[in-house]
Amino acid sequence: MSLTNEEIEKLLAAMAAGEDRPRIEKARFAPLKPVPAAGVKGSFKRIADIPLRLVAELGRKRLLVKEILDLKEGSVITLDKLAGEAVEIRVNGIKLATGEVVVVNESFGVRITGLAEVKKEGQD
Numbered sequence: 001m002s003l004t005n006e007e008i009e010k011l012l013a014a015m016a017a018g019e020d021r022p023r024i025e026k027a028r029f030a031p032l033k034p035v036p037a038a039g040v041k042g043s044f045k046r047i048a049d050i051p052l053r054l055v056a057e058l059g060r061k062r063l064l065v066k067e068i069l070d071l072k073e074g075s076v077i078t079l080d081k082l083a084g085e086a087v088e089i090r091v092n093g094i095k096l097a098t099g100e101v102v103v104v105n106e107s108f109g110v111r112i113t114g115l116a117e118v119k120k121e122g123q124d
Contacts, residue, residue: 055090056099056110086113 003011059079071077081087086098087110099110 052091053093054096056087056101057090058087058101 059081061077061079063077084100087101088095089097089099089110089112095116097112097116098114099112102109102111
């Protein structure tokens with residue numbers, strides 16, 4: 001809605017004379033409703049073949065170059081986590097879940113015990 005020049009002049013004159021004070025109200029909007037996006041289906045088939053980097057970090061340790069050169073077969077590196085402590089599972093550097101280390105057929109694996117909270121857009 002736009003005002004004509006004549007309506008603007010009348011409004012300004014009335015305000016200057018103190019006759020008509022502007023009324024200020026809070027804007028009221030209808031509640032938003034989700035709308036399905038056109039052409040979008042609930043399937044990940046289109047992106048299923050994209051490679052992602054998954055890391056299950058058991059722990060970290062800072063070593064000097066000399067300490068690394070002194071390592072030999074059978075050396076033990078003590079990590080900053082305790083046995084049985086949860087490990088983080090990250091995908092492309094973003095925490096996805098926590099889990100516990102398991103042994104399956106003589107191979108190590110990670111059993112997922114909890115999923116990470118998803119940050120909503122705008123959260124830091």
